[in-house]
Amino acid sequence: MRKIGKQEIEDMAVGAALLGTGGGGDPYIGKLMALQAIEEYGEVTLLEVDEVPDDALVVPSSMMGAPTVMLEKAPSGEEAISAFKQLEEYLGKKIFGTFPIEAGGVNSMLPFALAARLGLPVIDVDGMGRAFPELQMVTFYLDGISATPAIIADEKGNTALLSTIDNVWTERIARAATIQMGGSVMNAMYSMNGKNLKDSGITNILKLEEEIGKSIRLAKENNVNPIEKVLKTVGGFELFKGKVSDINRKTETGFARGVATFEGLYENKGETLQLRFQNEHLIAQTENRLLCVTPDLIAVLDAETGLPITTEGIRYGARCVVIGIPCHPKWRTEKGIATVGPKYFGYEVDYVPVEDLAKKGVTL
Amino acid sequence: MRKIGKQEIEDMAVGAALLGTGGGGDPYIGKLMALQAIEEYGEVTLLEVDEVPDDALVVPSSMMGAPTVMLEKAPSGEEAISAFKQLEEYLGKKIFGTFPIEAGGVNSMLPFALAARLGLPVIDVDGMGRAFPELQMVTFYLDGISATPAIIADEKGNTALLSTIDNVWTERIARAATIQMGGSVMNAMYSMNGKNLKDSGITNILKLEEEIGKSIRLAKENNVNPIEKVLKTVGGFELFKGKVSDINRKTETGFARGVATFEGLYENKGETLQLRFQNEHLIAQTENRLLCVTPDLIAVLDAETGLPITTEGIRYGARCVVIGIPCHPKWRTEKGIATVGPKYFGYEVDYVPVEDLAKKGVTL
Structure with a gap:
């Protein structure tokens, strides 16, 4: 148990942007909301999962929809509270604590804003270890934990309580409702007990975020190479050095899809990297080498x-x-690859772990 | 109080098709469901509104979405029961009886199927006196009765409980969820007490339906002109005699939109009638005369x-x-015209009561 204040939030936000792998929403607005709530209501207690009783009711707090919309219709915080209160009423039990559904992007910050207002602890765990775009893309889904009863709430006062036959149906119905509700909503879904959270969640992920942010901050202060520090912190691999030579984005079916092209520099001189993304970066490859692919x-x-x-x-x-950074082992199972692997996103390549690609290289 | 058996259902289905004004879904599948339920569970009790206690909880049973979809994925009846049970649990009160939300089309029949299975009475009242395509288009909305808590349920077992700031929001969110849920769902919404139902509903509408069906059936048996009989039963006006010379339909934004053209016969020889519809017939006009316009x-x-x-x-x-048939006076108020008048549907004409048009004619 420790207290989270403004410096920790600043560092975590940098780590959240990195684990967001290009998407998940810029943590900036989430950071502002968290900082403001801490300013107003005081520091937030961060618990390790072992400090959560097995029978405690825990619920992640998250937003769904386009984070860009949040910039235009900033959440008041009331919708997240309303979703939590309605879920407590429905389940007839008090919520013990909250945690991010995804560590990457804006959703890693929002639980702090809610926790400060409600006086709840945040638990150091998430369901992705990164960011993904759909709500069944969590380790909880792999472990058979239901997303429902799921509550979505908008800033106007509209709410929907969903009960679905599986989490893919929750995604479909909630996504359609979200679009009607103005493009972004706050969620209270994937309620579970402490035991499930310990078994299924990805632990110490906020600590990792903070360490990422801190290592970049301290590298700057100490004038050392921040990228080496980051790679050591996350256990990652340098894939490519280059200069952006082309960037092609379009928004379709609610995704920011596109390709960024990098012209190689230094040891990559003469090579070209193509980085394909759908909100998150999903596949990195040169003319003849595959470098990294989702869920890494x-x-x-x-x-x-x-x-x-x-x-x-x-x-x-x-x-x-x-x-490139190895994903959590849960994503490397058969169900994990089926849920978030390259083929789910429409890329006809097989998943190969980034450590194999980085060591051996795979010729396309 | 009286019992409704198969003959009454057959007659009512004909009346429901007429009050459906071209849309509301062909009552055929609803009729089949009602007949089958009566066959299996026995006749249904029909109550007049005066027989409902003021404090009784009453809930219309209806489907939302494209009735054509129902033909392909026929409702089992379980989804309607599930929606009612979930609403009872949410409200902590037993439902006393049910009634059609709209008398026109398929929704006039479905309450009989549910009532037979649950042993509930059907009440002789609806919220439209006809059919309309959106769920805020009910007299209950005009009288400030909330559509929520609203439950929608599909045949797979998915449900959503909506709580919205007004009934237009219920329509928007439920419509989007319905499309995801396969295009048609069963609803339990607009729960109210007996007092509200008496004040706000359109009473004796099932009796009227039955009389319409009966007058057409008996006219055939007695070899008299059925149209004269119908006009007398509904207090309507003959607008045009003609032969269909063109029919133009397209499905867009969930509506069957189109125009039917009729070439005049007999006293209308030389004239051409254009009938515009969006699910329901909304406006009938010749080259230079407006004949009838929604909500009539x-x-x-x-x-x-x-x-x-x-x-x-x-x-x-x-x-x-x-x-043409005069609509209920509630639709002729300012809020009524704003909700279902020609301008809401995108026609730049003012509403003029059909009895004025039929008597005087309005030159365009």
Whole structure:
């Protein structure tokens, strides 16, 4: 148990941007909401999962929809509270604590904003170890934990309580309702007990986020190479050094889809990297080498500062280092690959772990 | 209080098709479901509203979505029961009886199927006195009765409980969820007490349906003109005699939109009638005369049999009589016209009561 204040939030937000692998929403607005709530209501208690009783009711707090919409219709915080209160009433039990459904992006920050307001602890665990775009893409789904009863709430006061036959149906119905409700909503879903959370969640992920942010911050202060520090912190691999030579984005079926092209520099001179994304970076390959593929994490870092760059932030001419990070082992199971592997996203390649690709290289 | 058996259902289904004004779904499948339930569980008690206690909980049973979809994925009846049971649990009160949300089309029949299975009475009242395509288009909305808590349930076992700030939001969110849930769902919404139902509902509408069906049936048996009988039963006006010369339908944004053109016969020889519809018939006009406009009812009857024809059933060359029927006075208020008048549906004409149009004619 420890207290989370403003510096921890600042560091975590950097780590959340990196684990967001280009998507998951820029944590910026989530960070602002968390900082404001801590300013107003005080620091938040962070618990390790072992500190949660097995029979405690725990519920992640998250937003669904386009994070860009949140910038235009900023959540008041009331909708998240309303969703939690309605779920407590439905289940007839008090919620013990909250946690991020995904560590990557804006959703890693929102639980702090809610927790500060409600006086709840945040638990150091998530259901992805990164960011993914659909709500069945969580380790809880792999372990058979139901997303429902699921409550979605908008800032106007509309709510929907869903009860579905599986989590893919929750995704479908909630997604359609979200679009009607203005494009972004707050969720209370995947309620579970402490035992399930310990068995199924990805633990110490907020600590990892904080360490990522801290290592980049301290590298800058100490004038050392931040990228080496980051790679050591996350156990990742440098995939490519290059300069953005082309960026092609379009928004379709609710996704920011596109390709960023990097012209190689230094040891990659003469090569070209193509990075394909659908909100998150999903596949990185050169003309003849596959470098990294979902569910392993692909992050683009600024070559100077080491700071992570989202797909929206990729600019022509920027010098970047593309890194790959092994995903959590739960994603490397058969059900994991079926849920978030390259074929689910429409890429006709087989999943190969990034450590194999980085060591041996795979010729396409 | 009286019992409703198979003959009453057969007659009511004909009346429901006429009050459906071309849309509302062909009552055929609803009739089959009602007949089968009565066969299996016995006749259904029909109550007049005065027989309902003021504090009784009453809930209409209805489907939402495309009735054509119901033909392909026939409801088991379980989804309607599930929606009612879930609403009872949510409200902590037993449901006393049910009634149709709309008298026109398939939704006039479905409450009988549910009532037979649950042993509930059906109450002789509805919220439209006809059919309309959106769920805020009920007299209950005009009188400030909330559609929520609203439950929608599909045949797979998915349900959503909506709580919204107004009934237009219920429509938006439920419509989007319905499309995801396969295009048609069963609803339990607009729960109210007996007092509200008496004040806000359109009473004796099932009796009227039955009389319409009976007058057409008896006219045939007695070899008299069925259309004269129908006009007398509903207090309607003959608008146009003609032959279908063109029919143009397309499905867009979930509506069957189109125009049917009738070439005049007899006293209408030389004139052409255009009948525009969006699921329901909404406006009937010739080259220079407006004949009838929503919310007044426009029905197309077979010139021989007097049987109502839905927009799907309009065939090239068919000889028809187009009739107009005054809507319930609640629709002629300012809020009524704003909710279901011609401008809501995108027609730039002012509402004029059909009795004025039929008597004086309005030159366009």
